[in-house]
Amino acid sequence: LGRLKNPQFRKGHIDAKMWLYLIGAIMLQLNVLSFAAHHYMAYQDINTGVFLCAVLLTYFVWDYLIFEKVHLYTYDFIAERVGFKLGFGCLTFYPYFYLIGLWAVVDMPNPQTPTLLSVLFVLIFFSGWILARGTNMQKYYFKTQPYKSFLGIKPEVLTDGKKSILVNGFWGLSRHVNYLGEILMATGIALSLGYPGLWWVWLYPLYYVALLFTRQMDDDKICNAKYGSLWDSYKKKVKYRIITYIY
Numbered sequence: 001l002g003r004l005k006n007p008q009f010r011k012g013h014i015d016a017k018m019w020l021y022l023i024g025a026i027m028l029q030l031n032v033l034s035f036a037a038h039h040y041m042a043y044q045d046i047n048t049g050v051f052l053c054a055v056l057l058t059y060f061v062w063d064y065l066i067f068e069k070v071h072l073y074t075y076d077f078i079a080e081r082v083g084f085k086l087g088f089g090c091l092t093f094y095p096y097f098y099l100i101g102l103w104a105v106v107d108m109p110n111p112q113t114p115t116l117l118s119v120l121f122v123l124i125f126f127s128g129w130i131l132a133r134g135t136n137m138q139k140y141y142f143k144t145q146p147y148k149s150f151l152g153i154k155p156e157v158l159t160d161g162k163k164s165i166l167v168n169g170f171w172g173l174s175r176h177v178n179y180l181g182e183i184l185m186a187t188g189i190a191l192s193l194g195y196p197g198l199w200w201v202w203l204y205p206l207y208y209v210a211l212l213f214t215r216q217m218d219d220d221k222i223c224n225a226k227y228g229s230l231w232d233s234y235k236k237k238v239k240y241r242i243i244t245y246i247y
Helices: 016-042 048-066 068-073 084-097 100-105 115-144 177-192 199-227 229-237
Strands: 157-159 164-166
Touching (some): 016 084, 048 068, 048 115, 068 115, 084 100, 084 199, 100 199, 115 177, 199 229
Antiparallel strands (some): 157 164
């Protein structure tokens, strides 16, 4: 699934992981635009949900690209190794599976989704974005500028003098509230298409549920090995893994 930890080329100017994710994101964006253009040119009674989904996916891609440096401190770049899994994921799975719902409904009739429902779906997406982006940004500032406040929140940490764990703000809600954010974003995208009864549209959010709930378990093992008793103290202070008061 992966052998090389962080391969770089041309004296460090090209990072294999960054290159794979960048190409995958560009391919996803091109596919999204292609499906939206096909729907617009092929049908008179257009489904606004197709374009809403395309807008949300475009926002998802550009948000990732704009905050590219922040992702250097996430699981994908820290723990993943470069091999078949990452190559297949970035160049095939990422640009095609992430829009499988759009792919499924692009030639279906307009479901006449009420405007208020579409607004609700957008709110679900952006509530997830706030959790995901806020969590990753707070971690980024803590790693790069450990004493700097984030959104007015002064960092509160557990430390043994050598290692520190952030325990407030987004990281005080749950140990991986960003995972909840990713799932909510995927849910908003699935709902925006206007076919909630079509199982195809739910494959993307269900993939995130399966991926992130199991990844949380891997994270726990990695952090326990890295931080030891400090991680145990963090789990006592922040009891919930992903969803506050539930899990």
